[in-house]
Amino acid sequence: MSTPTRSGKVLHIDWTRCDARGSCTELLPELLRSDPWGYPLPAGGGSDVAIPAHLAAAARDAVGLCPVLALRLS
Amino acid sequence: MTMVDAHVQGGHAITPPTGTARLLAADDPAHAAHLARFGALPGRRGADAVIAELERAGLAGRGGAAFPTWRKLAAAAQSGRSGVIIANGSEGEPLSAKDSTLLHRSPHLVLDGLLLVAAELGAAEAHLVTTSAQLAPIRRAMDQRADAGGIRLHETHDRFVAGEASAVVNGIERGRAIPRDHVVRLTASGLGRRPTLVLNVETLAHIALVLRFGADWFRSIGSSDDPGTRLFTVVRGGERAVVEAAGGTLLSAVLRAGGADPARVRAVLVGGFHGAWVTGDAIDAPMSPAGLAPFGASPGAGILMVLPRGECGLARTAQITAYLAEQSAGQCGPCANGLPEIAEAMGRVGRRDRNSSLPRQLRELTALVTGRGACHHPDGTARMVLSALDAFDHDLRAHARGLCQEAAA
């Protein structure tokens, strides 16, 4: 599988905060789909998404724009 | 303190337990019987030596996840800060009785383990969390000795997820024992943001024995991948029996020791409500991680629930799934929404609904919730449901035609 250059950053979803407002799935459609209930669904499942370098800025935006601070980049 | 001092009590030498009665070897729960059987606490030897001894022993956590205990201690020690040790006696799983039995019968081994780990790691606080029925015996045990006054005792709620490590921390901190999101391991930042080591009470009792009698003694029974003994809860109908057996003992032998006749067993739910159903050949598998792996199961917290012949595994699974959905703390979207949908679909399967797409729906829904919660409650629920679809696949096909093999048998 060919993977784009990684940014070394991982986006973590805090499910105890996320309330399916959906702005992250709009900002990162390459990485997050919406599940049947509106919650972000990473392509590989789980709660953590490795961020490729070319999406690092979009990931930062998603973190900043999540209204309930459910996203963390580390 | 020398080894000889450590093992001499009241003038006679202490001999380490030789059979499979180790944790439950003392005559009664009193401190005098404890000292007579096991001897006084061993002397301090330093965190590094303790961690090395536990690594040699190969002790794995008895709270369910079987994580190597020495690694957790090493992670907590590594932080270099003075931390918190929590003995987890929450036993949130309603089928399990092994932790409450241990706390009633051998409270001093648990207290020993907690005090030893706290002293060796230089912890600032030691806590013990348990359900209401265990508070009195623990308090009594604490009053029988001079060194337990500093242990803080907490009552937890009777809720399935209350025993999850971050829920235990939350319960002590804020009085609400529900899990929380922890990107950083608790051993780095837990209670009050201090390094926090959460260990199951049985794990602590084994630590108390390993530090007295050594790693070689610990490994002298059990299998190489599951050394020492473990406590099992054998559940049949409304009855629960707690059995201490060597790691790797055959499942059928543990069932027999717990009063169940393997010949009358149709299936066993191994590992409790988050475990896996096994049937057929698996009944003679060794109760060790390697022995159970081919059947998709693991010893977990040692719960073995018997499904007798004549009972429907799918209907039983539907009941359990409904319970697990109800026990979701409801704070994570995929868990709060997905578990009730899984329970609904599983309920239909149990009721012999003829909709043949139900198994596929269940596979999709379980995949959707797995890994998507602050705790592993969705993962454990999904695993148990999927194991039922495999273990009872004949019944699954019969149910889709509106029949039940077992009821007809």
Ligand SMILES: Cc1cc2nc3c(=O)[nH]c(=O)nc-3n(C[C@H](O)[C@H](O)[C@H](O)COP(=O)(O)O)c2cc1C
């Ligand atoms: C939903 C859930 C419930 C749990 N309940 C308990 C419990 O009641 N008692 C327990 O000791 N561990 C329980 N655990 C495991 C703990 O999170 C933790 O791993 C354990 O207490 C660590 O101890 P150990 O390393 O000695 O096994 C639970 C885990 C999950 C995901």
Ligand code: SF4
């Ligand atoms: S933006 Fe935040 S609240 Fe909205 S779906 Fe994403 S993580 Fe959840």
Ligand code: SF4
């Ligand atoms: S995954 Fe479910 S049980 Fe676990 S914290 Fe979230 S809502 Fe609660």
